[in-house]
Amino acid sequence: MTIVADSTGFSNRGTARPDEDWRFTRVNSSEAVNVLVTGPLLDRERWRRWWIALVASALLTVVFFGAMFYLFVEGIGIFGNNSIVVWGFPIANYVWWIGIGNAGTLISSMLLLTHQRWRAAINRLAEAMTLIAVAIAGLMPIVHMGRPLYFYWLAPYPNTMGLWPQWRSALVWDFWAILSYLCFSIIFWYTGLIPDLATLRDRATTHAKRVAYGALALGWRNSARHRHIYQTYYRTMAALAVPLVCSVHSIVGLDFAASLMPGWQETIFPPYFVVGAMYSGFAMVAVLCVAVRWGLRLEALITMRHFDMMAKIMLMAGTVMLLSYATEWFSGWYSGRGADRRFLAFSFAGAYAPFYWTMIFCNCLAVQAFWFRAARRSLPAIIAISVLINIGMWLERILIVLNTLSHHYVVSMWRLFYPTLWDWLILAGSLGFFAFLYLLFVRFFPVVSMHEVRQLVHEETAG
Amino acid sequence: MKTVVFAEFEHEEALVNAIGQLRERDYHVLDAFTPYEVEGLGALLGASPFRVRAAMLVGGLGTAALCWFIEWYSAAIAFPFDSGARPHNSWPVFPLFPFEFGVLMAGVFGFAAMLWSTGLPRLNHPFFDTPLSGRASQDRFLLAVAAPPTTRARDALAGLLAATGAATIGEGEL
Structure with missing residues (x-):
């Protein structure tokens, strides 16, 4: 087989079909990687579609903050929550967003530690997704409470009231989990960026870009001595990230599991929340990969084989979700308790049943298409199923809240939840805010980890 | 030079x-x-990379120990709150906060040590x-x-x- 470089830095490598390869075999030099990744960032001409998307997402961002402003003025009465169903959309949004936020760290750390080389093309964009999703998730409990000026009461500090946090509460654990995870993710993401920022500094076409990227790169010189220290730190961070990411979503699961309500006494919640988080996160990564790949023309770096691999992981996670649901149903029925059986019947045939069946279809059935190679290698199928998974996972989050709270032990406390316009605006606005921040990331930072891909290109071509 | x-x-x-x-x-x-x-x-x-490793270990464990102390002090000494007759020093629920914050601070200390060792920025x-x-x-x-x-x-x-x-x-x- 021969390697032939054309003017764009791509090569065709013998007989292998392009969609059979990781991009490493199609991009045959360090310079080819640099051109592909830094080219769009340093070129002002290619961004028309980006501006359109940015304006659209900025409008939704205005909706998001406008709705939050109205909430802080009017109070939480603007939401559909009532005296029985005291948790609503913001809590479901919180669990959903933090779940999406988990996949970035999982891709980065778990796949790094297990030497899954294919991660290098997608880990940066997944990590950015984590940062933004976790930051939005962190806003949601404040939205739920409607009183942002008091959130710091969760922190332990000497105060004139003599009050301290209640350490037995899962909500206090949540505060620390989100805070720690968000800050940790920022450090991890930034550390991974440093060598690539140095590349951008050295390829900058204007003085302003050189200064900006140079300052962000901290004067990184690509010294082998520095890199040895850097890599030790980065790998140790990856090793710490795995238990951290599992603990964060387990703690979110404990918000529900450490309770006495029907449907909220499941010991399976922590692991099933972690898998669910990975599931929705991978689905979101797949959608973002399609968008970024198309927008920045990175087909040579993010190939169909990456999508194939992500589809397999989603298939595994979807099957685990089905098993988890089945376990939940079986233990509810097998317990023989009236409240649990009534809860099950309410889930399948109650007021929210159409959403429950939709959730089962989206989370457990649609993903089964990925058993077929043709579906795993089809971008329309990947997009459709990933979007369905994200809808299904959001439905799971809202139904965990609503099914239980609408169906207490006492019949007099059975009451339904009806979302208001403000519930929907906060949800749609958070999606817009996510897109807005993500578009800024794509415009100013390298979406692919160049220094890692360069190493892989060398290994591939040398081998 | x-x-x-x-x-x-x-x-x-x-x-x-x-x-x-x-x-x-x-x-x-x-x-x-x-x-x-x-x-x-x-x-x-x-x-x-000794400094990085040492800083992460000391920073992580030190922070975790401090967090645990704050939990014990606030729950058992400063604000003893009777919740269903559970003991004030409810140590089985204490590890979560020290773990989360300890991991974060291990990362922060490691980053600082990395900068120190490399002379950056x-x-x-x-x-x-x-x-x-x-x-x-x-x-x-x-x-x-x-x-x-x-x-x-x-x-x-x-x-x-x-x-x-x-x-x-x-x-x-x-």
Whole structure:
């Protein structure tokens, strides 16, 4: 087989079909990687579609903050929550967003530690997704409470009231989990960026870009001595990230599991929340990969084989979700308790049943298409199923809240939840805010980890 | 500040080979600059990540211990709150906060130690005055060897570097 470089830095490598390869075999030099990744960032001409998307997402961002402003003025009465169903959309949004936020760290750390080389093309964009999703998730409990000026009461500090946090509460654990995870993710993401920022500094076409990227790169010189220290730190961070990411979503699961309500006494919640988080996160990564790949023309770096691999992981996670649901149903029925059986019947045939069946279809059935190679290698199928998974996972989050709270032990406390316009605006606005921040990331930072891909290109071509 | 001879190589194998040959002849290889991690090269040049490891361990465990103390102090001493007759020192629920925050602070201490060990941030360094420095972050491998005191010895070093495959040779400071 021969390697032939054309003017764009791509090569065709013998007989292998392009969609059979990781991009490493199609991009045959360090310079080819640099051109592909830094080219769009340093070129002002290619961004028309980006501006359109940015304006659209900025409008939704205005909706998001406008709705939050109205909430802080009017109070939480603007939401559909009532005296029985005291948790609503913001809590479901919180669990959903933090779940999406988990996949970035999982891709980065778990796949790094297990030497899954294919991660290098997608880990940066997944990590950015984590940062933004976790930051939005962190806003949601404040939205739920409607009183942002008091959130710091969760922190332990000497105060004139003599009050301290209640350490037995899962909500206090949540505060620390989100805070720690968000800050940790920022450090991890930034550390991974440093060598690539140095590349951008050295390829900058204007003085302003050189200064900006140079300052962000901290004067990184690509010294082998520095890199040895850097890599030790980065790998140790990856090793710490795995238990951290599992603990964060387990703690979110404990918000529900450490309770006495029907449907909220499941010991399976922590692991099933972690898998669910990975599931929705991978689905979101797949959608973002399609968008970024198309927008920045990175087909040579993010190939169909990456999508194939992500589809397999989603298939595994979807099957685990089905098993988890089945376990939940079986233990509810097998317990023989009236409240649990009534809860099950309410889930399948109650007021929210159409959403429950939709959730089962989206989370457990649609993903089964990925058993077929043709579906795993089809971008329309990947997009459709990933979007369905994200809808299904959001439905799971809202139904965990609503099914239980609408169906207490006492019949007099059975009451339904009806979302208001403000519930929907906060949800749609958070999606817009996510897109807005993500578009800024794509415009100013390298979406692919160049220094890692360069190493892989060398290994591939040398081998 | 030392005067050094820089040699630029196109491939990492040539760089590693050159380091071996220079060491055999007792040249002082100060550093190498590579566009990606060449495994084992940093250790070969004497870099030690000990500070990072120690800082992460001490920072993580120290923070966790402090968090645990705050939990115990606030729950058992400062604000003893009777919740269903559970003991004030409810230690089984205490590990979550120290773990989460301890991991974060291990990362923060490690980052600080990494900066300390590498001397970063340093935005203005003599290395950047070398015209060869820009390619080290992109696609070339740069070697920095302590410049011998005499012109004749420098010529010998340049000859040796050229023989090992250096594409470009120049002088600068480090």
